[in-house]
Amino acid sequence: MKYCLGIEGTAHTIGAGIVSFEGKVLANEKAVYTSETGMIPTAVAEHHKKHVDEVVARALKTAKVGWQEISLISYSAGPGLAPCLHVANNKAQELGKEHGIPVVGVNHCVAHLTIGQLATTMKDPVFLYVAGANTQVICLAGERFRIFGETLDIGLGNALDKFGREKGLGFPAGPKIEELAKKGKWVELPYSVKGMDVSFSGIVTKATRMQEKVEDVCFSLQETCFAMLAEVAERALAHAERSELCLIGGVGANKRLCKMLETMCKARGATFAVVPLDLAGDQGAMIAWQGILEKGKTSEGIRPYERTDDVVVDW
Ligand code: AMP
Ligand code: MG
Numbered sequence: 001m002k003y004c005l006g007i008e009g010t011a012h013t014i015g016a017g018i019v020s021f022e023g024k025v026l027a028n029e030k031a032v033y034t035s036e037t038g039m040i041p042t043a044v045a046e047h048h049k050k051h052v053d054e055v056v057a058r059a060l061k062t063a064k065v066g067w068q069e070i071s072l073i074s075y076s077a078g079p080g081l082a083p084c085l086h087v088a089n090n091k092a093q094e095l096g097k098e099h100g101i102p103v104v105g106v107n108h109c110v111a112h113l114t115i116g117q118l119a120t121t122m123k124d125p126v127f128l129y130v131a132g133a134n135t136q137v138i139c140l141a142g143e144r145f146r147i148f149g150e151t152l153d154i155g156l157g158n159a160l161d162k163f164g165r166e167k168g169l170g171f172p173a174g175p176k177i178e179e180l181a182k183k184g185k186w187v188e189l190p191y192s193v194k195g196m197d198v199s200f201s202g203i204v205t206k207a208t209r210m211q212e213k214v215e216d217v218c219f220s221l222q223e224t225c226f227a228m229l230a231e232v233a234e235r236a237l238a239h240a241e242r243s244e245l246c247l248i249g250g251v252g253a254n255k256r257l258c259k260m261l262e263t264m265c266k267a268r269g270a271t272f273a274v275v276p277l278d279l280a281g282d283q284g285a286m287i288a289w290q291g292i293l294e295k296g297k298t299s300e301g302i303r304p305y306e307r308t309d310d311v312v313v314d315w
Contacts (some may be wrong), residue, residue, distance in 0.1 A: 027285075085303075153201040247273070
């Protein structure tokens with residue numbers, strides 16, 4: 001059996017995953033940098049440097065796989081915070097040399113898409129990618145994943161975290177907002193869809209300044225932002241003539257978001273699936289799987305600004 005070790009290090013997470021070439025996830029270990037005040041890139045990189053060896057060792061132990069069985073190493077080459085990307089790249093190159101294993105750098109966003117496809121067994125879905133820094137509606141068109149629509153300012157995860165920070169809910173705030181929203185009732189918030197694009201920063205600013213009960217603001221923040229996503233996702237399904245919607249990214253942990261998207265899909269005869277929680281956020285298994293898809297290539301260095309549609313889908 002052949003295995004790939006994938007090292008993730010684009011932002012807050014340093015992760016190591018081990019995946020078989022057939023697509024079985026054997027290990028997915030990580031250490032996550034947390035802070036009340038946000039991420040200072042160099043501080044996050046220090047955290048990753050400190051934990052990367054231990055995370056890789058944990059992955060090998062969990063998978064019960066030895067170095068002689070690892071036939072590929074992949075790392076997140078971008079997009080992300082440069083100091084963090086260097087940690088993943090340096091470790092991948094170092095281990096590759098030490099054990100004589102080829103090393104390939106992959107795109108973190110594309111890896112989110114392909115692990116979603118693997119986990120949900122969807123063939124050619126519209127992807128709704130809702131993470132901390134990213135919010136995009138994507139589908140494969142020809143040889144590239146095309147972005148049909150995206151946030152014009154900040155990703156929904158970061159928007160929720162920003163609101164949470166202002167209201168003293170801690171970081172990350174998404175799960176806390178979901179809990180509080182269960183006890184909330186509707187208050188009016190601005191709704192901001194522009195064509196296929198969405199915008200969250202104005203809504204968050206308004207929500208932050210509201211004096212209403214925090215439960216009510218959390219409820220309405222979710223209802224408004226999630227309805228915006230459902231609207232653009234539905235339009236993408238119609239426009240791209242697809243019948244599968246695949247929700248990926250860390251905000252996919254939110255049950256209310258899943259419910260709303262599922263209802264929309266059902267009404268138009270489409271299938272909805274969400275990537276399982278352990279594969280939803282940033283982690284190494286998705287980097288490993290993307291490495292397997294791109295086996296045969298080798299690379300060095302980082303690509304901090306590489307976009308999803310820069311990558312040619314040739315697998
Ligand atoms: P990612 O960037 O893919 O790792 O996703 C991280 C983001 O997901 C953070 O901004 C979190 O606040 C957000 N998140 C995690 N769990 C939830 C949840 N239950 N509801 C909403 N957002 C969430
Ligand atoms: Mg991510």
